[in-house]
Amino acid sequence: METLEEIRQKLNIIDTKLVELLNQRAELSLKVGKIKANSDDIVFKPFREREILKNLLKQNIGPLPKEHLLAIYREILSSSRRLQRPQVVLFLGPEGTFSHLAGLEYLGQSLDYLPKRNIEEIFKGVVDGEAELGIVPLENSLQGSVGQSLDFFMRYDVFIHAEFYYRVSHSLLSKAKKMETITKVLSHPQALEQCSTWLKLNLPDAELVPMPSTAQAAQKVCQNENLAAIGNRKLANLFDLNILAARIEDLPDNWTRFLIIASSPSEKEGKEKTSIVFTLPDKPGALFEVLQIFARERINLKKLESRPLRGEKWKYVFFADVECDLTSNEYKNLIYDLGIMCHTLKVLGSYPSGEYLDARV
Numbered sequence: 254m255e256t257l258e259e260i261r262q263k264l265n266i267i268d269t270k271l272v273e274l275l276n277q278r279a280e281l282s283l284k285v286g287k288i289k290a291n292s293d294d295i296v297f298k299p300f301r302e303r304e305i306l307k308n309l310l311k312q313n314i315g316p317l318p319k320e321h322l323l324a325i326y327r328e329i330l331s332s333s334r335r336l337q338r339p340q341v342v343l344f345l346g347p348e349g350t351f352s353h354l355a356g357l358e359y360l361g362q363s364l365d366y367l368p369k370r371n372i373e374e375i376f377k378g379v380v381d382g383e384a385e386l387g388i389v390p391l392e393n394s395l396q397g398s399v400g401q402s403l404d405f406f407m408r409y410d411v412f413i414h415a416e417f418y419y420r421v422s423h424s425l426l427s428k429a430k431k432m433e434t435i436t437k438v439l440s441h442p443q444a445l446e447q448c449s450t451w452l453k454l455n456l457p458d459a460e461l462v463p464m465p466s467t468a469q470a471a472q473k474v475c476q477n478e479n480l481a482a483i484g485n486r487k488l489a490n491l492f493d494l495n496i497l498a499a500r501i502e503d504l505p506d507n508w509t510r511f512l513i514i515a516s517s518p519s520e521k522e523g524k525e526k527t528s529i530v531f532t533l534p535d536k537p538g539a540l541f542e543v544l545q546i547f548a549r550e551r552i553n554l555k556k557l558e559s560r561p562l563r564g565e566k567w568k569y570v571f572f573a574d575v576e577c578d579l580t581s582n583e584y585k586n587l588i589y590d591l592g593i594m595c596h597t598l599k600v601l602g603s604y605p606s607g608e609y610l611d612a613r614v
C-alpha cells in the first residue's frame with residue numbers, strides 16, 4: 254500500500270501540472286480577450302460556456318462528482334472572463350441576497366459585484382455603462398413574476414444574454430449552537446411564510462420578526478445568541494453563523510428564474526429561447542392574431558404575461574418567451590408580420606435555455 258507521503262508526492266506532481274495547464278488556458282483566454290476588445294464584443298458568452306461544461310461532463314468518468322466539476326469550472330470561466338476585462342455586475346443588494354448568492358454561483362467569484370438598492374438601478378446602471386452585466390430576478394416558481402423587472406424591460410434599452418434558475422431553500426442560521434436558546438426568528442416575510450409549518454413544529458414559541466431581506470436578517474442576528482435568521486445556507490459563511498437546521502421550507506420545489514442583462518445584443522448563434530415585449534392595437538382578435546403566428550410556425554410559447562402599460566390606464570404590455578431564436582434569419586418574415594400586428598414590438602434577446610443551480614448540493 255502507498256504511504257501517505259507517497260500519495261502526497263503524487264498530488265504535488267498533479268497540482269504542478271494543473272497550474273501549468275491553467276496558465277496555458279489563461280494565455281489563450283487573454284488572446285480571445287484581445288480579439289474581442291478589437292471588435293468591441295462582450296466578454297460573457299453563455300452559449301460557449303454551456304458547450305464547454307456539457308463537453309466536460311461527457312468526458313468525466315469520475316470519481317469526481319458532476320457538481321464538483323461544474324463548480325470548479327464555473328470559477329475557471331469566471332477567472333477567464335475577468336482576465337479578458339474587469340467585469341462589474343449589478344445585483345439587488347445588500348450583499349447576501351438571493352440575487353447576490355445566485356450571481357456568485359452562476360458567474361463565479363472573480364467578478365466585481367456591486368449592490369443596488371432597487372431593480373430599476375440595475376437596469377439604469379447597465380444602460381449608463383456603470384457595469385457590463387446586471388442580474389435581475391424575473392419570476393419565482395411559487396410566487397409568480399417580479400412585476401417590476403418585466404416593466405423595466407419596456408423602459409430601458411437592455412438585452413437578455415442568459416437565464417438560469419436558482420433553488421430557493423432556507424436554513425435556520427444563528428450565532429447560537431442549539432435551537433433551545435432561540436426566542437426570535439428574523440427574515441423576509443416571504444421566507445417566514447415559506448417555512449411556517451416547520452416553525453410551528455420546531456419553534457412554536459418564537460416571535461417572528463419581518464425584515465427587508467434575508468441578508469439583513471442574517472446580519473442582524475450576529476448581535477445576539479437568542480436570535481436566528483431564515484435564509485440561504487450560504488449566508489452562514491458570509492456572516493459566520495451556524496446552520497441550526499437546513500431545508501426547512503414547506504415546499505421544496507421552489508426556484509427563481511434570473512436573467513443576465515447587458516446594454517448590447519447577445520452573440521449570433523445557437524440560441525434556444527427569445528423574449529419579446531409588445532403592445533397591441535385596441536381591437537378584437539389582436540392578441541389572437543399574434544398567437545396564431547406562433548402556432549402557424551409551430552413555435553412553443555413558454556410564457557405570456559400582461560402588465561399595465563405605464564402612464565396609460567387600462568392598456569397593457571405583453572411579455573412573452575418563445576422557444577426558438579427569433580433573431581435568426583429564418584424568422585425575418587415572422588418578425589416583420591409581428592411588427593405590423595403590434596403597436597410596439599421589442600425583441601429583448603435570444604439566449605440558451607437556463608441551467609438549474611441547486612445551492613443545496
Ligand SMILES: O=C(O)C(=O)C[C@]1(C(=O)O)C=C[C@@H](O)C=C1
Nearest residue numbers: 282285296297298301302333334
Ligand atoms: O470563447 C470565448 O469567447 C472566450 O472568451 C473564452 C471563454 C473561456 O474561458 O473558455 C471565456 C469567456 C466566455 O464567456 C466563454 C469562454
